Amino acid sequence: xxxxxxxxxVLGSGVMGSGIAAHLANVGIPTLMLDIVxxxxxxxxxxxxxxxxDPAVRNRIAASNKEKLKKQKPSPITxxxxxxxxxxxxxxxxxxxIKDVDWVIEVVVENxxxxxxxxxxxxxxxxxxTLVSSNTSGISINAMxxxxxxxxxxxxxxxxxxxxxxxxxxxxxxxxxxxxxxxLDFVKTFxxxxxxxxxxxxxxxxxxxxxRIGTYGLLITVKEMLKGGYSIGEVDSVTGPMIGxxxxxxxxTLDVVGLDTFVHVAKNVYxxxxxxxxxxxxxxxxxxxxxxxxxxxxxxxxGFFLKKKGKEGSQILELNPExxxxxxxxKLKTQATEMAKQEKGSKxxxxxxxxxxxxxxxxxxxxxxxxxxxxxxxxxxxxxxxxNAIDEAMKWxxxxxxxxxxxxxxxxxKQSVERMKEEGVTxxxxxxxxxEKGIESFxxxxxxxxxxxxxxxxxxxxxxxxxxxxxxxxxxxGVIKKNAGASLIDLGDNVALLxxxxxxxxxxxxxxxxxxxxxxxxxxxxxGLVIGNQGKxxxxxxxxxxxxxxxxxxxxxxxxxxxxxxQQAMMNIKYNEKPVVAxxxxxxxxxxxxxCLPAHSVQASQETYMGLVEVxxxxxxxxxxxxxxxxxxxxxxxxxxxxxxxxxxxxxFEKIAMAKVSTSAAEAFENGLLDxxxxxxxxNGDHLIHDAKQKVLSLHNxxxxxxxxxxxxxxxxxxxATMLLGAKGLANSGYASEYDxxxxxxxxxxxxxxxxxxxxxxxxxxxxxxxxxxxxxLIGEAKTQQRMQHMLLKGKPLRN
Numbered sequence: 001x002x003x004x005x006x007x008x009x010v011l012g013s014g015v016m017g018s019g020i021a022a023h024l025a026n027v028g029i030p031t032l033m034l035d036i037v038x039x040x041x042x043x044x045x046x047x048x049x050x051x052x053x054d055p056a057v058r059n060r061i062a063a064s065n066k067e068k069l070k071k072q073k074p075s076p077i078t079x080x081x082x083x084x085x086x087x088x089x090x091x092x093x094x095x096x097x098i099k100d101v102d103w104v105i106e107v108v109v110e111n112x113x114x115x116x117x118x119x120x121x122x123x124x125x126x127x128x129x130t131l132v133s134s135n136t137s138g139i140s141i142n143a144m145x146x147x148x149x150x151x152x153x154x155x156x157x158x159x160x161x162x163x164x165x166x167x168x169x170x171x172x173x174x175x176x177x178x179x180x181x182x183x184l185d186f187v188k189t190f191x192x193x194x195x196x197x198x199x200x201x202x203x204x205x206x207x208x209x210x211x212r213i214g215t216y217g218l219l220i221t222v223k224e225m226l227k228g229g230y231s232i233g234e235v236d237s238v239t240g241p242m243i244g245x246x247x248x249x250x251x252x253t254l255d256v257v258g259l260d261t262f263v264h265v266a267k268n269v270y271x272x273x274x275x276x277x278x279x280x281x282x283x284x285x286x287x288x289x290x291x292x293x294x295x296x297x298x299x300x301x302x303g304f305f306l307k308k309k310g311k312e313g314s315q316i317l318e319l320n321p322e323x324x325x326x327x328x329x330x331k332l333k334t335q336a337t338e339m340a341k342q343e344k345g346s347k348x349x350x351x352x353x354x355x356x357x358x359x360x361x362x363x364x365x366x367x368x369x370x371x372x373x374x375x376x377x378x379x380x381x382x383x384x385x386x387x388n389a390i391d392e393a394m395k396w397x398x399x400x401x402x403x404x405x406x407x408x409x410x411x412x413x414k415q416s417v418e419r420m421k422e423e424g425v426t427x428x429x430x431x432x433x434x435x436e437k438g439i440e441s442f443x444x445x446x447x448x449x450x451x452x453x454x455x456x457x458x459x460x461x462x463x464x465x466x467x468x469x470x471x472x473x474x475x476x477x478g479v480i481k482k483n484a485g486a487s488l489i490d491l492g493d494n495v496a497l498l499x500x501x502x503x504x505x506x507x508x509x510x511x512x513x514x515x516x517x518x519x520x521x522x523x524x525x526x527x528g529l530v531i532g533n534q535g536k537x538x539x540x541x542x543x544x545x546x547x548x549x550x551x552x553x554x555x556x557x558x559x560x561x562x563x564x565x566x567q568q569a570m571m572n573i574k575y576n577e578k579p580v581v582a583x584x585x586x587x588x589x590x591x592x593x594x595x596c597l598p599a600h601s602v603q604a605s606q607e608t609y610m611g612l613v614e615v616x617x618x619x620x621x622x623x624x625x626x627x628x629x630x631x632x633x634x635x636x637x638x639x640x641x642x643x644x645x646x647x648x649x650x651x652x653f654e655k656i657a658m659a660k661v662s663t664s665a666a667e668a669f670e671n672g673l674l675d676x677x678x679x680x681x682x683x684n685g686d687h688l689i690h691d692a693k694q695k696v697l698s699l700h701n702x703x704x705x706x707x708x709x710x711x712x713x714x715x716x717x718x719x720x721a722t723m724l725l726g727a728k729g730l731a732n733s734g735y736a737s738e739y740d741x742x743x744x745x746x747x748x749x750x751x752x753x754x755x756x757x758x759x760x761x762x763x764x765x766x767x768x769x770x771x772x773x774x775x776x777x778l779i780g781e782a783k784t785q786q787r788m789q790h791m792l793l794k795g796k797p798l799r800n
Contacts, residue, residue: 003186008103013065017107022069022076023165025085027683032097035061037090062088076166078664096125103131115144123152133159138207138268145176153178162397170396171197172208196683198396200389206272209383210397215266217372221250222284224367232304233318233329238361244346244401251304255297263291286321336362346401347410354411376404377428387442388452388461405442414440448476466687470534485510488518494527495693505535507591508543515569519576528696532583532689541590548788551779566623567768574598575706579699583692585685589613597628602679603692604665610673611661616797618784620747622775627767633672649715653723653751657744711761714753723748739783746774
């Protein structure tokens with residue numbers, strides 16, 4: 001379908017509406033955001049002498065909600081520049097502007113009559129062929145389309161984003177009975193390729209897929225807690241990462257979502273189903289009381305948990321559901337929880353805990369999992385066409401690592417069904433039929449492809465060609481070479497991929513070795529190399545534990561050798577004869593950033609958090625990061641124009657000294673870590689490896705030549721003194737400790753190029769030698785070792 005979304009309109013500017021507008025702006029789509037006209041003036045407006053007819057008053061709701069985007073945490077915008085793409089207005093004065101947009105997204109209050117009135121207005125102004133969608137979380141799409149024209153109905157559907165839209169991957173797409181199939185296909189493709197979403201087609205049923213099962217699962221958990229006499233803290237301690245769920249587990253999730261929102265969503269299902277299912281969506285009495293008291297969670301300052309400040313700092317208390325008093329938070333520690341902690345991966349953890357019969361934690365997890373698995377199986381065909389859609393909706397919408405059917409596979413379908421039947425539970429007939437056929441798992445993997453059980457047989461899961469799953473790819477094709485830290489993989493089309501897979505993808509000697517071997521192999525047999533992986537984060541830096549151990553053993557020759565090798569490997573990347581493209585995502589810190597800086601191009605995921613953070617552990621970058629970051633800033637300056645070398649150096653000094661980390665790939669461009677001329681962003685993280693591979697092929701086809709080695713101008717001794725002056729100012733103002741100042745002196749010396757004249761041209765190796773000397777002198781200091789130890793133990797910086 002030859003359609004483009006060049007401009008959009010969002011009707012409703014509350015948390016969800018403004019979040020959707022921000023996400024559209026993040027991907028470069030100019031967006032008109034409208035809301036209602038206020039009925040009365042604020043005190044501030046009265047003081048200014050404004051009237052209800054003033055545009056500033058009439059647009060106030062949308063304008064103030066746009067302004068709130070700047071303060072929200074986590075930030076809904078990837079760059080402050082995104083806000084420039086959001087234009088605000090109101091329904092009465094600006095609705096006619098929707099004639100110029102390609103997509104109208106309605107995000108008004110969850111009330112069918114109000115939504116229908118908005119659609120009447122939309123129909124008056126929209127151009128035929130314009131997409132219209134509702135972000136409803138549960139109102140019938142068909143009911144909303146009633147009374148509208150044929151063209152409206154053909155181009156109307158539900159697009160249910162999950163909050164916050166920038167971060168949560170799920171987009172449920174719900175057609176009405178008259179939606180044009182081509183429109184549906186376009187929205188699904190656009191959602192995945194442009195908005196970066198995981199798109200699942202849902203049926204027009206109450207709360208669609210994720211909220212239907214998620215709400216059911218949460219209420220089952222609350223009721224099991226009350227029945228089994230567990231505390232809120234105990235439940236959260238076992239229903240989070242221990243079973244492949246987010247850290248916010250059950251009750252912390254409810255506090256984040258807001259109890260009022262949850263009650264509304266649960267009531268929507270309650271009002272639209274009957275029988276036993278209706279009973280499952282009854283809100284427990286203590287939660288009704290909380291809702292009446294306004295104990296809604298994070299938004300009201302208290303909910304299932306309360307943060308209380310005491311003499312010894314902040315303490316988090318849990319609510320006692322019987323007394324509604326707050327008490328000390330408890331954790332559930334049993335033999336099953338200890339066994340689960342020892343296991344690796346969510347599948348093994350959940351199997352260990354669920355199969356621990358008679359254990360207090362094991363029984364809790366089994367008693368909440370059993371009905372959720374059965375409920376998911378009962379809803380197959382009603383809420384979605386296949387089990388894969390249900391699993392993906394729960395993973396992308398609720399952050400589950402395993403969808404219900406993947407979880408069922410993990411605990412063992414045959415054994416668990418036998419146990420369910422022993423306990424008097426009826427299992428959906430299709431699950432029994434599957435087992436009778438001798439099929440004992442919902443999913444299987446063969447030759448790098450995933451198959452799932454559907455209508456009596458396994459069918460291949462459809463995958464977007466842009467989605468490369470490295471685990472499956474390796475199963476089908478093996479690896480070219482590997483060691484403990486990294487593997488070299490053939491990606492096809494004569495492109496290779498270097499995958500880090502050490503703990504936290506930290507860079508050690510084995511990784512450095514594999515970088516060099518990969519470059520050699522690529523230069524002989526491939527068109528180019530992608531450096532990427534699909535771990536939790538791209539790379540959190542060098543192996544801190546190893547370096548600390550060597551320093552404490554006074555093994556400085558060994559450390560010197562490792563730093564030299566790391567620096568040389570980065571230079572090898574920079575001057576490699578074939579193109580090298582880095583594909584960072586998530587945490588790309590310290591050494592992770594140092595790997596990206598010398599690459600010929602970077603294809604970054606939208607959610608990439610880059611920065612040279614070594615100062616936080618009492619060091620400076622040691623793998624060439626100072627030099628490469630500095631050169632990158634010089635490259636970005638316009639040719640033939642006089643520039644202030646000191647200003648460039650000061651800027652790099654400040655960003656490294658403050659350990660500045662970008663909050664998105666867009667911000668990494670603004671910080672100068674990414675280069676507009678060579679680097680780009682993948683909004684959909686699942687397409688990152690594919691996009692990086694295409695970039696390698698593009699560079700190769702354009703006749704790639706490595707950069708020429710050139711000398712670098714430095715600010716020398718005079719510039720060193722200037723940087724030091726700034727650092728001392730920070731120390732005198734209390735923003736930096738005495739030891740911070742010592743680190744800053746070392747960093748300034750390296751960036752200045754030592755005691756040379758301003759403007760002296762130096763070789764890169766000269767700067768690398770200065771960097772290495774400074775790094776080694778700092779790692780020998782007791783205070784640096786204390787900072788490193790603290791980071792390894794506590795995961796946060798020490799100020800000493």
